Amino acid sequence: MAGNGDVRTRRVTQREIARIAGVSQATVSAVLNGSTSATVRIPPATRERVQRALEQARYVADPAARRLAGLGNKILGVFTYEPAMSVETVDFYGPLLTGIEESAERLGCDLLFLTASPVVGGRRRLLDRRTRFRLADGCLLLGQDMDEQEVAELVAEGYPCVAVGRREEPSIPYVGVDYGALTLELLTRARALGHRRATYLHADRQTPSALDRVEALGRATAGGVLDVRTEIVTDDDLERAARDAAGRGETLVLCENAFTAARVGSALVDDDTVSVAALGETEGHAVAGRQVSGFRLPRTRMAHEALTLLHRIIDGEAAPAKRHRLLPGRVEPGETLRAADGASR
Amino acid sequence: MAGNGDVRTRRVTQREIARIAGVSQATVSAVLNGSTSATVRIPPATRERVQRALEQARYVADPAARRLAGLGNKILGVFTYEPAMSVETVDFYGPLLTGIEESAERLGCDLLFLTASPVVGGRRRLLDRRTRFRLADGCLLLGQDMDEQEVAELVAEGYPCVAVGRREEPSIPYVGVDYGALTLELLTRARALGHRRATYLHADRQTPSALDRVEALGRATAGGVLDVRTEIVTDDDLERAARDAAGRGETLVLCENAFTAARVGSALVDDDTVSVAALGETEGHAVAGRQVSGFRLPRTRMAHEALTLLHRIIDGEAAPAKRHRLLPGRVEPGETLRAADGASR
DNA sequence: CTGAAAGCGCTTACAG
DNA sequence: CTGAAAGCGCTTACAG
Structure with a gap:
């Protein structure tokens, strides 16, 4: 054959x-x-x-023989639910890959990218006959849209894994970003700029970090920081929803990511009374030359911490309590979140 | 332990x-x-x-057991002589990685990045006790500064390898870019624009593709296309050498890559009589808003072809004659190579 | 201190 | 058609 x-x-x-x-x-x-x-x-x-x-x-x-005889090989698997090095995804994965490569080198480990795993229904299958992560001592899992049940099975079997990004399933170790804290910080800033009412436009994804943002908005509303309405929109409806918000006299439109924020910003570019911000990384995104307000996420550091955690778990050194980490990010003030009265910040 | x-x-x-x-x-x-x-x-x-x-x-x-029993594992090694995913090198390696990931997915192979190999004297050692490429069915080799002797040893041992970039050592399979043809095409274009005398500023690197360029310049001079002087310069001397060329009445300064071309272009920005071009990829490089003239290299395709060749060699399907490929590139006219009389092109 | 032996999980002739 | 056996290169108790 x-x-x-x-x-x-x-x-x-x-x-x-x-x-x-x-x-x-x-x-x-x-x-x-x-x-x-x-x-x-x-x-x-x-x-x-x-x-x-x-x-x-x-x-x-011979690493195969060592492995078979029961020893580690200093090979760390990297499983991405979608292509990581493609032109479309490099924005998101690039900084992660930078951190992964650096850390692997520092730890003296090779990296096994599981590119062969079959893609079914738009995402790679982790548990499949053809998936060879077992050659690796452990595996890093990257991707928004992760089947937590599958991962939990792997963990239950005793296979060391670490997810990049927060997970609900408590058995899954992860390193993520504290979206809740970032969201609250951005809202506090908005309040200081005079904003009182806002709308959050989102696609209703059920990923943990998407839920974190919604939950933080709820807390901010309940706590009187800012009154945030949330609205589920499809891609086609974005501009319409943004104009509606402006029509209701809201002064701030919050978006899930820099791309949607840029679209909303463009749609409202003539309307100085409405600010726009993204609850996500906005580096390199601008509207009419203005840096989109939002977050700076420590992606390279996340990768670094995740790989280090994985290495510790493999060595049996990571206490279960230390298997969940949320790293702080930074609010990027940007230029699309302005004072509520329409004056320049 | x-x-x-x-x-x-x-x-x-x-x-x-x-x-x-x-x-x-x-x-x-x-x-x-x-x-x-x-x-x-x-x-x-x-x-x-x-x-x-x-x-x-x-x-x-268990892939280790399969491997030990003598079967292939559909794992392709990737050995880079320097970090490939770092911020500094992503310009060069990014498009290659894109092609590698795509092809690996298409071929149903996983990728083993040999990040653990120790770096000695600024580059990774291929033949080292700690290098685990033997787990892979074969290995892709990336990097300008490759020890061809080492690679030849591996090939002689029967281990399948493919280099990205032309190699001198005839036993090493490779997929490269035809710098000779590209250089000649650029010079022909320069002649059509009225240029007759040029200087090529280079660092005298002895890599095969650097030599290809110098050799093509020699042929162009001998063939009467353009009279090209070559000058070895250090990084510090670049601007001085460029001004000297202008002083000698030459109308074109050729550089090894887009970075040096951009520096030369900046130094000569007030001098409309001297054009600048790079004998390398110039995508995304500009001087005073002008796209640097040079090449477009099919990097993603190179990676794709290299991985495909590697896969064929592993399968024993690649005739030795087909183990060396030079792909054509494209000349990017750009805006820094202008008519020799100083008029805009 | 050192060697012989079992075993890791698999493939592949080779007997039945 | 199917099972028993050897072997891939290594580690690790276990005897000497």
Whole structure:
């Protein structure tokens, strides 16, 4: 069968090293692994002889064999529910990938990107016969639209995973961003600028971080910070909904992300009485030359923390209580959130 | 030893499936592998029973065991001599990564990024005890500054590799860009615009593609297309060398890449008599709002072709003659290469 | 201190 | 048609 042929390459094994050094294969293994067992103490002379043979023959352990024998390989899996390096998604994934690569290098780990997993219904299947994450010591999970049940199964089996982004399912370790705190901070700022009533336009996604934002808006309303109406809109309805909000005399339209905020901003560009802000990363997004107000998310750091957490879990060093982290972000004041009276900020 | 502990997770094996289905483990393997041997013909009834057990127990083959048993794993290694996903290098590697991910998905392969290999003297070591590319069926090699000898050793051992970028060492398969043809095309264009004498400022790197450019310039000079002087400059000397060229009455300064071209362009921005062009990718580079003249390189396609070639070599399907490919690029006319008389193009 | 042996999960001739 | 057996390269108790 093509693509499945014998790919063994002639290479140096421990047996060969043993022959050269005049010891047993088990001794070579012991030298390599720093004499694990307390009983095993190899005399310096033997050790050196083996080391020399190792160097000379350029021995490299076969990771498959190590793995099969029950050892870790310092390989971390990366599972993305959608392509991560494509032109469309690089905005979101790019900073994460930067952090992942950096951390992997620092931790001395290789990265297995599970690009082969079949895409069913627009997202990759994690639990599939063809998914090979088991070669990795553990796996990082990236993507908005994650099947938490699947991940929970994996975790229950004892396989180390860490999600990037908050998860509901309590068994799943994650590193996310504190959208609740960011949302509240932005609203507080809006209030200081004179805003009293706002509308949040969203697509009603049920991801944890989407829910965090809605929940924070509710708390802000209840707490008297700002009176926020929420409205579920489709993509086609965005501009209409924004104009309606303006018609009701609201002075602020909040959007789920920079893209929708930019569209709303464009639709209201002639209306100085309405501000716009996104409850998401807005770097590089502008309306009529004005930086969109919103958040700065520490994406590279998230990746870094997630990989570090994964590494700890693999090492059995992460107490369950430390498996959930929300990192703080920063509010980007931007230029589309202005004073409520229409004056420039 | 931390980080090296037992990472086996309790999982379903063929033996377990065999027990459920009431057959031998070997039969399970035969069913899974589509009855390779001609002698093996499993009756539909048995096959179905096994299939059901496989589904029900969510069997996933252990890639390490498959590998050890001599089969391919559909894992392609990616070795980059420098970080590929960092902010500094994403310009160069980004389009390559896009192509790599796409192709891997299409080929049904996972990607092993060898981020763990130790960096010695500013670049990653390929042949090192810690390098785990052997887990992959083959390996893609990315980076300007490649130790061809090392790679040749790997190839000689029978390990499938493909380099991105032309290589001198004839045993190394590669997919590169035809810098020679691009350089000639740009010079021909310059001649049509009235240029007769130019200087090429370069750092005297000895990479194959750097040499291709110099060689093409030599041919162009010998062939009477354009009289090109070449000058080796350090980074600090760039502006001085460019002004000298102008002083000698040359009308065109050629640079190695868009960054140096932009610097030269800035230094000569007041001098309408001197044009600037880069013998490299210039997308997104401008001087005083003018797109830098140069090349458009098919980086995504290169990655795609390289991965496809690697896949073929692994399958034993690539005739040695087909292991070297130079793809055509496109000359980007840009706005910094103007008519030699200083008029706008 | 060191070697022989079992076992990790799989494939692949080879007997029945 | 199906099972028993050897072997891939490694680790790890366990005997000597």
